[in-house]
Amino acid sequence: MYRFGLIVCVALLFSCRTAQVEVLDRHQDFSLVQYSSFRFIENDGEAFSRDYREKINFLKDQIVRQMEARGLTHDRENPELLVNIGIAVEDRVQTRQTGLVTDPGTFNYIGQRRYTWKSETVEVGRYQQGTMTIHLVDPVMGEAVWMGTVEKVLPRGAGHLQETVIRGVEKLFKQIDRD
Structure with missing residues (x-):
């Protein structure tokens, strides 16, 4: 019984550390090997802080590394594939329910035993919960193909954030390879 409990605890610890990857949509004829070049869809309309831009540039560098590892080149003039990135960071609160066993000091005496x-x-x-969405868009078809x-x-330390981004992008591209 002790071993079973230990296995469950270890499984829960590792499951909490992994990123959740989900394919939202995929064009039926999509394959990354059909394309030889790409570029990012830029959003120049909004003013972002320097710190935010540095983090976005780091993310883009990781995506470029993954694309180039799959034979695509970064072409800003005439790309065959467009990459659109969406990022959301949400502040969350973790809660739990009090219980008789975990919180025995919460009894209130109301008189007469x-x-x-x-x-x-x-x-x-x-x-903080971070979500990154990537849309791969075929400009000729005019639609997202993946x-x-x-x-x-998200971890609290800046160094750990970069490691989290690297692993998240790697997992996302492993999913692209499967499709």
Whole structure:
């Protein structure tokens, strides 16, 4: 029984650390080997902070590495494939329910040997959930030929954030290779 509990705990720890990758849509004839060049769809209309731009450029560098590893070249003039990136970061609160076993000090004495206890939701911590969506667009067809997303709890340290981005992009491109 102890071994089973240990296996379940280890599985839960590793499942919490992995990124969730999901293919949202795929054109039936899509294959990345059909294309030889790509470029990013730029959004110049909005003013972003320097820190944000640095993080976006790091993300783009990782995507370029993955595309070039698959034989595509980064062509800003006449690409065969367009890459659109969407990023969302959401602040979240982790909670849990109080219980008789975990919170025995929450009994309230109400007189005459009577006690009351009520289960409550308490905050355990705060974290950020990051989601990156990539749309691969064929400019000739005028539509997205592949759409995927990767979702992960973001680490607090800047160095760990880069490692998380690298692993997330790798997982996303492994999914593209499968399709």
